Amino acid sequence: MPLLPRRFERLKAVLNRRMGDLTVVLEQVDKPHNLSAILRSCDAVGVLEAHVVSLAGRTPTLNGTAKGSEKWVPLHRHCDADCGTLLGALKAKGFRLYGTHLSAEAVDYRSCDFTGPCAFVLGAEKWGLSAAAAALVDQPIVIPMQGMVQSLNVSVACATLLFEALRQRQAAGLLPSHGEGLPAERYDHLLFEWAYPEVAAWCQREGRPYPALDGEGAISENLPRSLKMRY
Ligand code: SAM
8 A cells, every 4th residue: 555645744743753862771671561551652752762671581572552652663672781881872872861769869750850861761570770770870760659559560650751751841842843853864764664664674685775755755766566566
């Protein structure tokens, strides 16, 4: 089925609002329903991409709770041994790392400024954030609890933080609306992948650059007939 102009406009409208400077790092958050719910929240808020760090040999999986959000929010998978490298790389890119752990030094998340580049680092369902990761964050934060239970489900905690970041950025007039939340080249790449996933996969296999799109989202290059039949 050809890409309809209305569908193309919708893809662009969503990508126009994506924020490359807001992300999550999920340390050993391995339960498919939690990981899936988190990706869905990332999509809802406009997070460009997310990271999950897993123990060696474990492949985190998703389930129907994601509602397809895995197609729209790239999830980068990292091995546990590389967690420090990932956090260091984010810091080097200017991200402030907010670690969610229920320690005495943790401050109320509502007192923090999430309008600049920031990453929320969340911990495993059972154990919380590791001491190693906690030592690398810039600021420990907590969502104050009023009840008998000590902690929230990790996906609920993540959504609470992401929507607070969205609220703050909206109030400050900082939400992207024309694709300025990500580099132009990345924008073009993602738009192509969202619009033509099968052609994008073929280009990757063939080591070819993605073809250009015209103003209505049609591919302006002549592609092999067998491939054309599929989009
Ligand atoms: N026993 C664990 C602990 O002490 O951290 C509880 C882990 S909790 C179920 C899983 C993750 O959800 C935590 O690592 C944290 O990232 C997040 N979380 C849960 N409740 C939170 C809260 N009130 N404030 C901030 N983060 C929270």
